[in-house]
Amino acid sequence: MFLDRVEVHVQAGAGGPGAVSFRREKFIPMGGPDGGDGGRGGSVLAVAKAGLDTLSDYRYRHHFKAQSGTNGEGNERHGKKGEDLWLEVPPGTVVRELRSGRILADLMAEGDRTVLCAGGRGGRGNARFKGPTQRAPRIAERGEPGASGSFVLELRIVADVGLIGAPNAGKSSLLAALTRATPKVADYPFTTLHPELGMLDEGGGQALLADLPGLIEGAAEGRGLGHDFLRHVARTRLLLQVVDVGTEGAEEAERTIEQIRAELVAFDQELASRPRLVFLNKIDLTGAAQVAAEVGQWLEAKGVEHLSGSAASGQGLAELKAQLLRALSALPKAAPLQVEATPEVLATAFVVRQDEAGIRVIGKTVERRVAMTDMQNPEAVQRLANYLRRKGVERALASLGVARGAEVQVGEATLVWRPDLVIPRRRAGKAAPRHEDAAP
Numbered sequence: 001m002f003l004d005r006v007e008v009h010v011q012a013g014a015g016g017p018g019a020v021s022f023r024r025e026k027f028i029p030m031g032g033p034d035g036g037d038g039g040r041g042g043s044v045l046a047v048a049k050a051g052l053d054t055l056s057d058y059r060y061r062h063h064f065k066a067q068s069g070t071n072g073e074g075n076e077r078h079g080k081k082g083e084d085l086w087l088e089v090p091p092g093t094v095v096r097e098l099r100s101g102r103i104l105a106d107l108m109a110e111g112d113r114t115v116l117c118a119g120g121r122g123g124r125g126n127a128r129f130k131g132p133t134q135r136a137p138r139i140a141e142r143g144e145p146g147a148s149g150s151f152v153l154e155l156r157i158v159a160d161v162g163l164i165g166a167p168n169a170g171k172s173s174l175l176a177a178l179t180r181a182t183p184k185v186a187d188y189p190f191t192t193l194h195p196e197l198g199m200l201d202e203g204g205g206q207a208l209l210a211d212l213p214g215l216i217e218g219a220a221e222g223r224g225l226g227h228d229f230l231r232h233v234a235r236t237r238l239l240l241q242v243v244d245v246g247t248e249g250a251e252e253a254e255r256t257i258e259q260i261r262a263e264l265v266a267f268d269q270e271l272a273s274r275p276r277l278v279f280l281n282k283i284d285l286t287g288a289a290q291v292a293a294e295v296g297q298w299l300e301a302k303g304v305e306h307l308s309g310s311a312a313s314g315q316g317l318a319e320l321k322a323q324l325l326r327a328l329s330a331l332p333k334a335a336p337l338q339v340e341a342t343p344e345v346l347a348t349a350f351v352v353r354q355d356e357a358g359i360r361v362i363g364k365t366v367e368r369r370v371a372m373t374d375m376q377n378p379e380a381v382q383r384l385a386n387y388l389r390r391k392g393v394e395r396a397l398a399s400l401g402v403a404r405g406a407e408v409q410v411g412e413a414t415l416v417w418r419p420d421l422v423i424p425r426r427r428a429g430k431a432a433p434r435h436e437d438a439a440p
């Protein structure tokens with residue numbers, strides 16, 4: 001079942017409490033403090049996973065909670081980290097804060113990920129409170145509570161080609177003929193109830209095609225089924241308008257072409273300039289070739305690119321495939337939506353992306369913070385590292401398996417990923433085991 005908008009309520013794990021404990025040795029009744037830190041709570045993250053094309057996993061389950069960290073123990077044993085919880089979503093999922101509706105992240109490409117709620121820091125054990133005046137501290141911290149929040153996940157399909165047209169034009173038939181998808185095809189309007197994807201794979205070229213429900217006059221105002229799905233059109237690079245010239249006369253077909261276009265533009269002005277290719281379909285039917293020729297001339301005069309053929313007989317499809325791939329190769333990839341960060345949501349306002357160009361952290365605030373850091377100053381770099389850790393950037397990177405020494409692009413800057421840099425140093429002189437929950 002297709003589902004393209006869900007609410008989720010998310011709770012990150014709490015940090016475990018630090019321990020109060022003293023070393024016990026023979027003949028020494030009370031040794032020094034040795035209580036370890038609590039483990040960090042698990043975070044809740046969202047990641048775009050290829051192959052998913054609906055949010056239906058979230059139909060019945062809306063509440064998600066990551067594991068808490070466990071208690072620190074004596075002998076400087078630190079608690080275990082809570083496990084992170086991953087919400088897998090289809091590429092093209094936009095994450096919004098429920099209350100404000102603000103966009104936190106646009107997980108457009110496979111593997112894009114963001115932290116929804118960061119796990120709490122583990123409490124420090126008493127071993128860390130030892131000082132010149134306090135030889136036997138009996139205090140330890142409790143763990144920090146995990147962050148919680150409510151979000152809207154909204155799918156906006158990212159496809160290369162959007163198939164649009166009136167009901168019954170043959171959009172689903174064409175998707176089936178061009179790809180391995182098996183959409184429902186039937187001789188009545190509104191057969192397709194939700195977008196369906198198919199991959200066109202031809203001579204080394206690839207394109208993701210989205211078959212959309214039929215559009216009728218008034219769709220932009222909510223008539224028919226099309227309205228809910230018009231926003232999926234918005235993220236396609238090329239529109240393939242399918243027209244039935246087998247059962248419609250030339251004049252009728254021309255009117256339909258205009259009408260569908262008017263609906264798109266009424267929904268989103270920007271779609272007026274979206275590249276468009278018209279496919280005059282059902283040319284196998286009697287008299288259709290004549291109608292196609294007439295409509296073709298009319299389109300020619302308007303400077304609209306067009307082809308004719310038949311989804312049923314396969315006529316003209318090789319040309320259509322070639323033309324689609326050629327047109328796409330000249331078009332830029334769709335850009336992600338702008339993050340609408342505010343002070344309350346800054347913590348989650350970034351996306352980590354890994355592609356041919358490398359690893360990139362995208363997010364206004366994070367980028368600004370990096371740009372403002374004086375990289376020559378070790379203290380400033382340390383502060384930046386702490387910030388990145390607090391905001392969950394470090395976890396998102398670690399979850400990608402980013403190797404030590406790898407380069408990470410943040411805005412204009414290139415950072416060298418060194419996980420140990422972000423761990424604040426312990427008090428000088430004491431060689432304590434390194435632990436991720438250590439804090440100054």
Ligand SMILES: Nc1nc2c(ncn2[C@@H]2O[C@H](COP(=O)(O)OP(=O)(O)OP(=O)(O)O)[C@@H](O)[C@H]2O)c(=O)[nH]1
Pocket residue numbers: 165166167168169170171172173174184185186187188189190191192193212213214215246281282283284285309310311312313
């Ligand atoms: N003769 C002929 N029939 C076709 C062709 N393409 C589609 N059809 C028929 O037209 C009818 C509608 O086809 P669909 O592919 O379901 O049309 P659609 O545009 O997806 O329709 P909706 O999903 O309802 O908007 C079916 O009966 C198809 O068999 C074609 O090239 N030639």
Ligand SMILES: [Mg+2]
Pocket residue numbers: 171172173184185191192211212213214
């Ligand atoms: Mg259909």
